[in-house]
Amino acid sequence: MLLKKINIHDKLYREEFKNADEHVINWVNDFISNSSGPNERILNNLASTSDEDEVDFNFDLLDRNRIFHEKSIKKICIDYRLRFLDSRYFKGNFPQEALSEINRLEQEHKTSLSGFKIMAPSKLFVLSKTDDPLLFAPMGNGYYYLIHKWGNDLHPFRKLMMWPFKNFENLIFTVLLSSILATALVPDGLFTKEQSFSQDVMVFFFMFKSIAAVVLYYGFASGKNFNTAIWRCQYDKAQ
Numbered sequence: 707m708l709l710k711k712i713n714i715h716d717k718l719y720r721e722e723f724k725n726a727d728e729h730v731i732n733w734v735n736d737f738i739s740n741s742s743g744p745n746e747r748i749l750n751n752l753a754s755t756s757d758e759d760e761v762d763f764n765f766d767l768l769d770r771n772r773i774f775h776e777k778s779i780k781k782i783c784i785d786y787r788l789r790f791l792d793s794r795y796f797k798g799n800f801p802q803e804a805l806s807e808i809n810r811l812e813q814e815h816k817t818s819l820s821g822f823k824i825m826a827p828s829k830l831f832v833l834s835k836t837d838d839p840l841l842f843a844p845m846g847n848g849y850y851y852l853i854h855k856w857g858n859d860l861h862p863f864r865k866l867m868m869w870p871f872k873n874f875e876n877l878i879f880t881v882l883l884s885s886i887l888a889t890a891l892v893p894d895g896l897f898t899k900e901q902s903f904s905q906d907v908m909v910f911f912f913m914f915k916s917i918a919a920v921v922l923y924y925g926f927a928s929g930k931n932f933n934t935a936i937w938r939c940q941y942d943k944a945q
Contacts, residue, residue: 711860711861711862712786712860712861712862712864712865713860714782714786714788714825714840714855714860715840715852715855717782717785717786718774718778718779718782718825718840718852719771719774721778721781721782744805744809745805745809748805748808748809748819749800749805751818751819751820751822752793752794752796752800752822753793753794754794754820755792755794756792756820756821756822759821759844759846760821760844760845760846761815761817761819761820761821761843761844761845761846761851762815762817763811763815763817763845763851764814764815764816767814767815768851772851772852772853773845773849773850773851773852774842774849774850774851774852775848775849775850776848776849776850777848779825779842779850780937782825783825783933783937784872784933784934784937785865785868785872785933786860786864786865786868787827787828787864787868787871787872787933787936788825788826788827788828788937789824789825789826789827789828789831789936789937789938789939790823790824790825790937790938791823791824791831791938791939792821792822792823792824793822793823793824793841795824795831796824796826796830796831796839797830797831798826798830798839798857800841801854801856803854803856804841804853804854804856807853807854808853808854811843811853819843819853820843821843821844822841822842822843822853823841823842823843823844823850824839824840824841824842825839825840825842826839826840827860828936839855839856839857840852840854840855841853841854841855868933871930871932871933872932872933872934873932873933873934874932877921877932881914881917881918881921882914884913884917885910885913885914885917886910888913888917889906889909889910889913892909892913
């Protein structure tokens, strides 16, 4: 049976409305960009640094299902080992559909969008690949508006595969579990004719030290870090 891939937009939507509360959002005006063409101006905004953290949206025209709080975004990023960074760090290509949607929103809301954020796997901030990036615009008070999603959905087992990297406790538990499984795979009588419990314990500690050493070496050599630390990290090494 083929497993359905994970649509990260659906996961984010469910997380946002688990404990949905009504909040009052304060709006401020954004600057108007003077560029020669819509696509060129939008691409410049996507690639530039901006201190703007709010966009002058017309709330009556927004799709409520596309409004997400940073708390929900953080939870999904940590669960699926994603990053939520300024769009200028994104190394992939922005599809025409995303640019058209930005242009449509700007015309509809009579404003200029900036301060864009991207939620995507770490590799998309290093290599040009397409795995479910989501483009957001800031709304203020920790809220973001989902502009466009493109690319492929995530692997159905991504959350499970990234669970050991979520935090230090998860990693230790995974190493312990792997050590127990590795110890169980060692055939009885490999070292002596009748293997005792104390010998099983020695084999377990040997397996634990070996697996832990490999994990530490791989982590330090590759500059890896935990999901809780990298979701807003802009450095390439923290993958």
